[in-house]
Amino acid sequence: MIHNRDELKECRQKAKADMETAACRILVCSGTGCIATGSEKIYNRFLKLANITPGVSVIFAPHDEDTHIGLKKTGCQGFCELGPLVRITKNDETVQYVKVQLDDCQELFERAVLGDEVVERLLYRKEKKVYRHPKEIPFIAKQTRIVLENCGRFDAESIDEYMASGGFSALEKVMFEMTSEEVIEEIDKSGLRGRGGGGFPTGRKWKQVAHQKEKVRYVVCNGDEGDPGAFMDGSVMEGDPYKLLEGMMIAGYAVGAANGYIYVRAEYPMSVSRLRHAIAEMENRNLLGDNILGTDFCFHMHINRGAGAFVCGEGSALTASIEGKRGMPRVKPPRTVEKGLWEKPTVLNNVETFANVPKIILQGADWYRSIGTAGSPGTKTFSLTGAIENTGLIEVPMGSTLREIIYDIGGGLKEGSQFKAVQIGGPSGGCLTEKHLDEPLDFDSVKKFDAIVGSGGMVVMDQHTCMVEVARFFMSFTQRESCGKCVPCREGTKRMLEILEKIVEGRGEEEDLDRLEELAAMIRSMALCGLGKSAPLPVISTLKLFRNEYLEHINEHKCAAKVCQAMRKYVINPEFCKGCSKCAKNCPVGAISGKVKYPFHIDPNICIKCGACKENCAFNAIYIEE
């Protein structure tokens, strides 16, 4: 139990001192990505090694003579593709190891943990250069980490480690040194904008809630990160849960709310368990609950799990879902700040927004404004995926260019890939191409290119991606996720999807493009909520930037990326064909004919492009023609 400010300070000092007693720290990445590649087993192996080694202990005990080793599960270290990732800190030096396998643990433990060596073969290498420190690796060196600063450095589950890193200092500062008005003023001055996609000024939102007559208010965190291809919020929730909770409490203090709700996406079971654990730890120490730190401030935290409805990322749908109803958006006004959860004034912000708050309080609005651009201060996290060399989680100042992100941090495209486009903002976003590479990216600039920063999913596409098919993919997603309440979205997305399906199946007409544009304009202006209004964006953006691809599909029945099945033309190479007749037997429609021991032939008019012939050809004689 922590009863007052002095005790909190003591706790923090003690946690820091305990942490510093460790002769060495083994930091095993425990983000979703690394766990998938087996980091849990790596952690357990280290634990076992420490336990069977005499004179070594992973638990700090003040009177113990054992050497104390800090074995920690950290949040996402970012470099997901090279996982499992392990960092070993010894003698003030941190070494990053990549692709650590179970069999490597023993050697690492003996040489790098007990000894003072570096295990060279497990270091990151790029173009013959070997990197030892995480900070030297270009992927990490070129980032500015504020929201993700603790990920990879501290134990994500341990409240002591969070305190050792200075945790709850911001909460302490607002509770004892600032009035609620001053807190709102500071956030307002910092220019922090909502990271969920819209970019609405956070300070203004808080002010609006604080000014409501109704005194019962709520703080709600939107952790329903539904955009396919985005995992930043999940990484924050599982990598630094205490920071999110601290940010929400500061919001609660600022607007006079006593209850906070976190709505977490169903597909993030680890975020839920880490947050639950963090809440229990804070409750045990009276950092959550009634009369926190001996003051009048009371705050309770609740977790709601999503149930698989993308539309619940929309504010009014999200609050309806917390109330136990169908997650359907409602007509606004009244806005969430006036009538949100249970019809009460509600601060609804996204995970990343709240995670920015503690640092702004501690370092001040002016410091925050010194990062990023004038209109969009601060940093933005992105998940960088697709046809790129380094996939992973990154954080960069607002206003960074696409070139910096893709080439300097992302390491450029995968071998053999040519840059075609970056899809940003998921199903509500659009594409950026070569000509946008040097444009600074922030909330306002990206909007001009018919895209949105959105939550921050960035999928790099190369020549093997068909843009028409991508548009169809997103439209099928939004159509499926449309809640069905308003006609423009329910019917409009369905019609748009039908047209796109027609085009990828080779039945398109040029007039279809006009119909698509007309429908898109209609849905954009008339749909009820953000999901509907932004649903046509992927189509608008690809139509503008890749119109020729649409036309190729329609007029020439050609898919340059060779993705659209109906456009493929299967051909038998007579040089390789041995005339075994296997393909003819496998063909479900009898499109292949020939004389045994002589090259066979596929009749393109009968062929249904199923690929059964190619898949089963023992001589690789069947290929898809350009």
Place this chain on the structure above:
Amino acid sequence: MLDQSYYQKADEIIAFYGKKPSSLIPVMQDIQGVYRYLPGELLTYIAKEIGVKEAKAYSVATFYENFSFEQKGKYVIKVCDGTACHVRKSAAILDAFMKELGLSDKKHTTDDMLFTVETVSCLGACGLAPTCTVNDEVHPNMTPEKVVGLITELRGEC
């Protein structure tokens, strides 16, 4: 007719979340967590206990994709079809599962009740695309060949 134990389990879960309408979703989630599906009779029972109309409970259960009135297999396989997985050809992974298990767009669960195959919009492990999960455990960098291996391995466990 459901076994009495189902109702006892439901009572436990309802007691944990409290008899109030806002408990509907978490109660249904936990029931499904235990039985891997939502038995229809139990939904009627929950609705009565927490004080919402049965029709309302049904409307909520059918709105959210995660709830299923149909029994699922021992292993629920979710193939990720998020953008990152999609551009790294997740469709071929789904096809491989369907083919290996003899499933289709209409049939999601094998007759022996061992496997259910579904798609999911994003698992948040985009760096390792294409991915799938087996009962929430993420399998990275899938290939059609790995699918065959995974199924064989899971069958061996039974």
